[in-house]
Amino acid sequence: MTRMILAVLVAIAMASPARAELDVTALQIQPRLDLRATAGTHGERLRIQQSELNVTASISDGDSEIVNLNLQHNFETPMTGRAKQMHFSNLYGVFNLGLDRPAVKVGQFTVPFGTLAEYDTHPIPLQTPYARTLGIRIDRGVGLEGRQGDWDWWASLTTGDGRERHDGGGAATARAARDFEVGQDIIRAGVSGLVGEEIPVFPTNAMSMPMGLDDEVEHVDKWRMALDLDWLRGIDNIRGEFVAGQDNGRLVNGQWIYYEHPFSYDSSVALQADRWDQGDGTSLGIGAQYHHRLDDWSGIRLAAEHRWADTDAMPMSGMSDSSDLFTIQYYRDWAWAPDF
Numbered sequence: 001m002t003r004m005i006l007a008v009l010v011a012i013a014m015a016s017p018a019r020a021e022l023d024v025t026a027l028q029i030q031p032r033l034d035l036r037a038t039a040g041t042h043g044e045r046l047r048i049q050q051s052e053l054n055v056t057a058s059i060s061d062g063d064s065e066i067v068n069l070n071l072q073h074n075f076e077t078p079m080t081g082r083a084k085q086m087h088f089s090n091l092y093g094v095f096n097l098g099l100d101r102p103a104v105k106v107g108q109f110t111v112p113f114g115t116l117a118e119y120d121t122h123p124i125p126l127q128t129p130y131a132r133t134l135g136i137r138i139d140r141g142v143g144l145e146g147r148q149g150d151w152d153w154w155a156s157l158t159t160g161d162g163r164e165r166h167d168g169g170g171a172a173t174a175r176a177a178r179d180f181e182v183g184q185d186i187i188r189a190g191v192s193g194l195v196g197e198e199i200p201v202f203p204t205n206a207m208s209m210p211m212g213l214d215d216e217v218e219h220v221d222k223w224r225m226a227l228d229l230d231w232l233r234g235i236d237n238i239r240g241e242f243v244a245g246q247d248n249g250r251l252v253n254g255q256w257i258y259y260e261h262p263f264s265y266d267s268s269v270a271l272q273a274d275r276w277d278q279g280d281g282t283s284l285g286i287g288a289q290y291h292h293r294l295d296d297w298s299g300i301r302l303a304a305e306h307r308w309a310d311t312d313a314m315p316m317s318g319m320s321d322s323s324d325l326f327t328i329q330y331y332r333d334w335a336w337a338p339d340f
Contacts, residue, residue, distance in 0.1 A: 022066065026058035029336045034123065034329065041323040049329070050123075051076040052088070068094045070109075081214040082200065085162040086130070086137040087122055094145070102146030105156070108163070111139050112154030112175045113192045114226040114241045115256075125303035125327040126287045129256050131210050132276040133243050134224065135200040135217075136162055139171065150178045160196040166219050169198025177228075188230040194245075195223040201247055204281035206309035206323040220248045236261050250279040266293045281311030301329040 036049040055071040074088040092107025110116050113134060121127045130137050141158030153176040160171035177190030198219040202210045224245035231238040239258040246252065254276035262268040270289045276282065287305035294300065309321040 022059050022061060024057055025060040025065070026056075027338050028056045030054040030056075031334045032123070033332045035331070036125070037328045038325060040325040042325075045078075047078050048076045049078065050074065050088070054090075064098075065096050067096065070094070079209075079211065081211070082162065082202075082217065083131075083209055083211040089138065089163075102144045105143040105145060108138060108140045109143065109156075110137060111158060111171070111173050111194075112143065112145075112156055113173050113194050113224065114175070114190070114228045114243065115230075115239060117154055117175050117177070117190070117192075118188075118230070119239065123331065124289070125301055125329055126258075126270065126272055126289045126305065127209060128241065128258075129254060129274045129276055129285075131202060132278070132283065133226075133241075133254055134194065135202060136160065136171070138162060141170075151176050152178065160199045161219070162200075166198040166200070169196065169219065171196030171199060184234070186232045190226075190228045192226040192228065193224065197221045201278070204276075204278060204283050204309050204311045206283060206307040206321045208285070208305050208307060208323070208325045222247045222252075247279060252276075252278040267291065281309060283307065283309040297334065298330070298332040301327070301331075303327040303329070 030053070032050065032052050032054065034048070034050040035046075037046045038044065052072060052074045055069075057069045057071075058065050059067050059069065070090055070092055072088065072090040077084060077088065079087060090109055092105055092109040095104040095106070097104060110120075111134065114130075115128055116130055116137060119128070121130075139156075139158035139160065139162060141156055143154060143156035143158075145154050147153070153174070155174045156172070158171050158173070159165040160169045171194060173192070173194045175190055175192040177188055180187045180189065199222050200217045201220050201222070202213055203216045203218075205213065222245060224243055226241055226243045228241040229239065237260040241256045243255075244251070244253045254274065256272070256274040258270065258272040260268055260270040268291050270291070271287070273284075273286045275284045285305060285307040287303065289301055289303040291301045292299055303326070305325045307323050311321070
């Protein structure tokens with residue numbers, strides 16, 4: 001954490017004009033509390049899923065914004081090891097290089113692959129299958145974000161292994177996306193690619209979030225290609241991601257589809273399904289989630305997920321491993337924005 005903060009500060013100094021006076025022109029402080037009661041295959045628990053503080057600050061030289069800092073500190077979570085690394089501790093600066101120029105992102109951030117670039121699953125019970133697809137979510141490095149014509153684009157060079165680098169590994173990721181209007185509908189379509197060395201792979205399992213599997217994680221050379229969509233069809237929202245690639249030369253592929261229907265501003269229901277096939281087996285999952293807002297800052301979610309897995313170590317006559325998870329979530333957000 002300390003090394004990352006120092007790196008961000010050094011980058012600010014290097015990007016700033018030599019005689020410019022830097023001022024904080026905007027500051028927002030956002031504490032968040034997430035309580036979850038869970039039941040299912042692995043027992044029943046009531047715990048703080050996350051207690052965190054998010055801080056965003058805009059730093060200007062008096063004429064224009066130089067950098068926007070995004071800092072996140074986690075106070076409490078039951079997650080450990082790689083599961084925790086994939087979920088917490090964004091810590092990065094976005095440097096503005098000027099009009100019509102890409103912004104530079106430096107620090108610890110979400111890799112811009114597929115739906116991860118624009119859809120944040122961090123605060124909700126139902127997760128996209130990024131843990132299986134990539135093996136990473138939060139990674140350290142440098143990135144670029146820009147726009148060319150109708151296309152938004154992202155690119156990054158990161159460690160490929162979360163907070164640490166494994167045996168000199170690394171990952172290069174790129175994504176481009178644009179909007180299409182089809183009648184009254186809006187479809188945002190994206191294409192992504194990732195190539196890297198010594199990137200983690202979780203063994204095939206039936207868990208909703210791989211935890212306690214750190215000792216079984218392998219590091220492989222991999223590449224991925226993905227197509228993703230975000231379809232606003234009337235009041236409904238349909239998301240999808242379709243991934244193919246290789247792990248050490250072995251083909252992998254997976255699909256994820258998500259459907260959300262709002263009954264009103266205060267309530268909505270979501271359904272999702274995913275499948276992932278890799279060298280040691282195949283996993284599948286289905287889930288449902290109901291969301292009810294108590295007010296603009298708090299709400300309750302009820303979620304259920306069932307997963308199956310077939311692996312090389314199990315009989316291949318149908319789904320031989322499964323798990324269930326039921327979740328009741330209460331969340332509360334706060335926000336302060338001091339005047340300058």
